[in-house]
Amino acid sequence: xxxxxxxxxxxxxxxxxxxxxxxxxxxxxxxxxxxxxxxxxxxxxxxxxxxxxxxxxxxxxxxxxxxxxxxxxxxxxxxxxxxxxxxxxxxxxxxxxxxxxxxxxxxxxxxxxxxxxxxxxxxxxxxxxxxxxxxxxxxxxxxxxxxxxxxxxxxxxxxxxxxxxxxxxxxxxxxxxxxxxxxxxxxxxxxxxxxxxxxxxxxxxxxxxxxxxxxxxxxxxxxxxxxxxxxxxxxxxxxxxxxxxx
Amino acid sequence: xxxxxxxxxxxxxxxxxxxxxxxxxxxxxxxxxxxxxxxxxxxxxxxxxxxxxxxxxxxxxxxxxxxxxxxxxxxxxxxxxxxxxxxxxxxxxxxxxxxxxxxxxxxxxxxxxxxxxxxxxxxxxxxxxxxxxxxxxxxxxxxxxxxxxxxxxxxxxxxxxxxxxxxxxxxxxxxxxxxxxxxxxxxxxxxxxxxxxxxxxxxxxxxxxxxxxxxxxxxxxxxxxxxxxxxxxxxxxxxxxxxxxxxxxxxxxxxxxxxxxxxxxxxxxxxxxxxxxxxxxxxxxxxxxxxxxxxxxxxxxxxxxxxxxxxxxxxxxxxxxxxxxxxxxxxxxxxxxxxxxxxxxxxxxxxxxxxxxxxxxxxxxxxxxxxxxxxxxxxxxxxxxxxxxxxxxxxxxxxxxxxxxxxxxxxxxxxxxxxxxxxxxxxxxxxxxxxxx
Numbered sequence: 001x002x003x004x005x006x007x008x009x010x011x012x013x014x015x016x017x018x019x020x021x022x023x024x025x026x027x028x029x030x031x032x033x034x035x036x037x038x039x040x041x042x043x044x045x046x047x048x049x050x051x052x053x054x055x056x057x058x059x060x061x062x063x064x065x066x067x068x069x070x071x072x073x074x075x076x077x078x079x080x081x082x083x084x085x086x087x088x089x090x091x092x093x094x095x096x097x098x099x100x101x102x103x104x105x106x107x108x109x110x111x112x113x114x115x116x117x118x119x120x121x122x123x124x125x126x127x128x129x130x131x132x133x134x135x136x137x138x139x140x141x142x143x144x145x146x147x148x149x150x151x152x153x154x155x156x157x158x159x160x161x162x163x164x165x166x167x168x169x170x171x172x173x174x175x176x177x178x179x180x181x182x183x184x185x186x187x188x189x190x191x192x193x194x195x196x197x198x199x200x201x202x203x204x205x206x207x208x209x210x211x212x213x214x215x216x217x218x219x220x221x222x223x224x225x226x227x228x229x230x231x232x233x234x235x236x237x238x239x240x241x242x243x244x245x246x
Numbered sequence: 247x248x249x250x251x252x253x254x255x256x257x258x259x260x261x262x263x264x265x266x267x268x269x270x271x272x273x274x275x276x277x278x279x280x281x282x283x284x285x286x287x288x289x290x291x292x293x294x295x296x297x298x299x300x301x302x303x304x305x306x307x308x309x310x311x312x313x314x315x316x317x318x319x320x321x322x323x324x325x326x327x328x329x330x331x332x333x334x335x336x337x338x339x340x341x342x343x344x345x346x347x348x349x350x351x352x353x354x355x356x357x358x359x360x361x362x363x364x365x366x367x368x369x370x371x372x373x374x375x376x377x378x379x380x381x382x383x384x385x386x387x388x389x390x391x392x393x394x395x396x397x398x399x400x401x402x403x404x405x406x407x408x409x410x411x412x413x414x415x416x417x418x419x420x421x422x423x424x425x426x427x428x429x430x431x432x433x434x435x436x437x438x439x440x441x442x443x444x445x446x447x448x449x450x451x452x453x454x455x456x457x458x459x460x461x462x463x464x465x466x467x468x469x470x471x472x473x474x475x476x477x478x479x480x481x482x483x484x485x486x487x488x489x490x491x492x493x494x495x496x497x498x499x500x501x502x503x504x505x506x507x508x509x510x511x512x513x514x515x516x517x518x519x520x521x522x523x524x525x526x527x528x529x530x531x532x533x534x535x536x537x538x539x540x541x542x543x544x545x546x547x548x549x550x551x552x553x554x555x556x557x558x559x560x561x562x563x564x565x566x567x568x569x570x571x572x573x574x575x576x577x578x579x580x581x582x583x584x585x586x587x588x589x590x591x592x593x594x595x596x597x598x599x600x601x602x603x604x605x606x607x608x609x610x611x612x613x614x615x616x617x618x619x620x621x622x623x624x625x626x627x628x629x630x631x632x633x634x635x636x637x638x639x640x641x642x643x644x645x646x647x648x649x650x651x652x653x654x655x656x657x658x659x660x661x662x663x664x665x666x667x668x669x670x671x672x673x674x675x676x677x678x679x680x681x682x683x
Contacts, residue, residue: 040270041315047316
């Protein structure tokens with residue numbers, strides 16, 4: 001059975017993935033900020049078949065705490081078969097335009113912290129010569145759109161970082177998968193209004209992620225139709241793109 | 247994401263605004279906030295109640311479905327404790343491989359644990375096991391402005407009884423602990439035979455019910471004259487040998503709601519005739535998976551959409567034993583005479599195991615359930631049916647109801663005043679408002 005590290009384990013997509021792995025008897029090391037929620041997820045995963053669940057409280061932007069987390073994770077799991085980086089926040093673009101401190105903090109939540117974690121994890125995986133790094137980026141990183149380009153910029157950094165890391169770690173048998181979800185019905189998107197046709201449930205996205213990891217996909221859009229949507233959006237020439245509001 | 251919610255029958259049409267409750271720790275504040283802003287609210291699970299019992303008077307509901315975590319499982323004793331938004335199907339998918347099944351299950355596995363309690367649902371084994379409430383060990387109840395209460399047969403006993411079949415009005419159930427029953431396989435040994443009239447149904451029921459765990463019958467409610475009450479009798483038991491793997495059946499979808507109902511006299515007559523004809527005249531043994539046996543309609547997600555935008559109403563009543571034979575045949579005669587039929591009419595004998603719930607629906611006798619597309623001329627039909635049920639001393643099922651009169655409700659459920667006294671003042675449903683005023 002798999003030994004799985006999840007960062008941002010209380011997020012809806014991460015929970016849905018964990019349930020699928022739990023039914024296969026996986027062993028977990030879960031990292032998040034809220035102890036009570038972590039505990040509730042742990043008992044749920046155990047009931048659904050998880051072999052063991054270890055919990056760890058950490059703020060991802062507390063970079064000094066990363067080595068300790070990794071050490072405890074390895075002490076508990078011994079090796080990491082899958083690391084899923086799933087934490088994130090959805091900032092309000094207008095606030096980010098007015099308040100630089102908020103913008104930089106949001107960039108840290110969604111960009112810098114992922115890069116910091118991946119850098120440390122990459123060395124561990126390189127040493128293991130084994131395993132999959134699964135990173136939740138976003139379709140928002142595919143093109144800077146006026147409605148949320150701060151978030152998009154952070155996700156673009158993550159996607160590009162993963163691209164480079166994938167090529168580096170491929171040579172030692174480690175796989176990196178970039179996951180680009182579209183609109184998903186989660187607490188992160190609470191209060192936003194999306195066209196109902198485009199909204200996916202976390203469970204649907206999780207099934208695609210778990211499958212993508214299994215078949216060692218490089219980049220997956222979830223649901224899959226977002227590949228087509230983003231292909232079109234990426235093909236719009238800049239002189240047209242700058243005139244539209246999306 | 248904000249979305250609107252409806253009841254399963256889509257009638258009456260009052261779209262509900264959803265306030266999603268995701269964590270047990272969040273529930274008190276969320277309940278307080280919605281109450282403060284809108285004056286009342288109501289817990290909402292999967293929205294599988296047919297009429298208006300799941301609709302808040304304020305149209306602002308606490309959506310509990312996202313609270314779907316298991317809290318503790320004991321596979322030695324077959325006890326499961328889970329949050330109220332877990333569905334019965336989710337419980338089965340973890341319990342069947344461990345050799346346990348729900349002691350009582352309704353005809354759909356998509357209902358939530360909280361909803362199953364609030365409506366005190368029953369199933370094909372009511373004659374042996376009673377209702378869902380008979381297997382409920384305890385639950386956590388959140389009442390406005392109070393700390394979380396644990397209710398059981400020994401703690402907060404009044405609220406325990408009032409919440410079982412309490413239509414979500416006594417408080418918000420946050421978690422519950424149920425007793426499962428042991429099984430040796432996920433398959434069902436079933437026996438099917440068709441019968442040509444009501445008298446034959448009652449003979450079969452008297453002969454077979456006590457020999458089998460599960461028993462139910464389908465009735466052709468369009469049949470007239472000598473054929474009145476013809477149908478198909480189905481009994482079943484958990485197979486003693488077989489696999490405990492949960493088979494996953496692909497689900498079909500009704501992708502959109504057609505502007506008009508696809509259920510009309512032509513399609514009904516055709517379906518009912520065909521359904522009767524394909525079933526065997528001799529008792530036929532068959533082994534099936536549990537899903538098609540218990541949950542045939544769950545195969546088609548959103549099957550309620552076939553009734554079109556106007557929706558449909560279910561008429562489900564239970565008639566006490568003494569008057570059941572005559573009253574059932576009267577009901578069927580009136581329905582057949584009206585020319586309005588039902589796709590699936592279900593007849594089931596309820597047993598004499600009493601529920602701990604105050605407002606539990608079943609009585610020892612016969613339960614009949616029929617679905618009708620929503621139309622203006624349903625009203626006169628329903629009032630004729632209501633008169634027969636009233637005379638027979640029977641009653642209607644609040645979970646399915648969108649029409650019963652306040653007088654009928656109060657007559658049939660005399661304990662309603664006790665429930666009203668224990669109702670959480672921050673909770674009010676459209677159903678409760680309608681029948682208690």
